[in-house]
Amino acid sequence: xxxxxxxxxxxxxxxxxxxDENGLAAVTLRGIAARxxxxxTSLYNHVPTKEAVIEGMVEALIAEARLPTGPIGWQDWxxxxxxxxxxxxxxxxxxxxxFHYGPAKGKRAAEPIEAGFAAFRAAGFDVRTTxxxxxxxxxxxxxxxxxxxxxxxxxxxxxxxxxxxPVERFPNAHAxxxxxxxxxxxxxLIEALIAGIAASKKPRARRKAVxx
Numbered sequence: 363x364x365x366x367x368x369x370x371x372x373x374x375x376x377x378x379x380x381x382d383e384n385g386l387a388a389v390t391l392r393g394i395a396a397r398x399x400x401x402x403t404s405l406y407n408h409v410p411t412k413e414a415v416i417e418g419m420v421e422a423l424i425a426e427a428r429l430p431t432g433p434i435g436w437q438d439w440x441x442x443x444x445x446x447x448x449x450x451x452x453x454x455x456x457x458x459x460x461f462h463y464g465p466a467k468g469k470r471a472a473e474p475i476e477a478g479f480a481a482f483r484a485a486g487f488d489v490r491t492t493x494x495x496x497x498x499x500x501x502x503x504x505x506x507x508x509x510x511x512x513x514x515x516x517x518x519x520x521x522x523x524x525x526x527x528p529v530e531r532f533p534n535a536h537a538x539x540x541x542x543x544x545x546x547x548x549x550x551l552i553e554a555l556i557a558g559i560a561a562s563k564k565p566r567a568r569r570k571a572v573x574x
Contacts, residue, residue: 368400370408374418381419381456388456389415419460421468423450429474436481436495437556443474444503444552451507458511461504475500487563495559502555506548 376397380388391412395402409415427450430442451458465471475496482492524532524539 368398368404368408370418371422372398373405373409374415374422377415377419378422378454378457381459382454383456385456386416386459389419391415413463416460416463417467419457420463420466421470423454423457423460424466424471424474426450426453431473431477433484434477434481436478436485436487436559439478439481440499440556440559441552443478443499444548447503447507448510448548451511455511458507462508485563491559491562491564495562498559499555502551506551510548 373394376394377389380393380397389412391405391409392402394415395405409418427446429446430439434442478496478499479492482495483489487495524535527535529536
């Protein structure tokens with residue numbers, strides 16, 4: 363239950379509720395004001411725009427996700443980051459779409475990324491590979507979770523109905539469609555990322571022996 367006291371935190375909490383109920387499009391300043399039983403102008407001292415609300419939603423969601431921070435192995439960082447974001451998406455299927463509107467900001471958002479950088483560097487990855495690896499993981503995880511959290515009605519409208527395709531021309535599409543709902547593509551993605559990143563690690567250059 364949201365406290366009646368007006369604050370940025372309460373406004374953001376209501377925005378998350380509205381998004382989870384009816385999608386991110388339902389998050390408007392007027393809608394938030396109505397839920398809080400205040401006039402819309404009362405919100406402006408706390409959140410001047412809808413963009414500020416969405417930014418606050420991302421901050422709150424990251425805080426809730428409990429992403430990995432501190433010393434950690436790089437493989438564990440990948441798996442824990444992925445698992446935390448997937449769980450967050452399942453808890454907030456509507457609000458999670460806020461991540462689509464731009465990169466997260468602030469120290470709290472930077473901490474798990476810094477932990478990822480540190481994990482890869484500690485394992486001997488060079489700077490470029492470290493950046494690419496962390497970027498690949500974050501984008502892949504966000505993309506997959508966002509796809510999973512698309513409302514069912516939108517997902518059906520966006521996808522080709524395999525049943526309408528002739529079997530003789532699209533036999534593989536029909537065969538794969540039969541196992542699609544029973545396949546953990548998220549787990550496959552994470553393990554494939556880990557294997558690919560490990561294979562991309564460049565061996566450290568050997569120091570030339572110095573002759574006396």
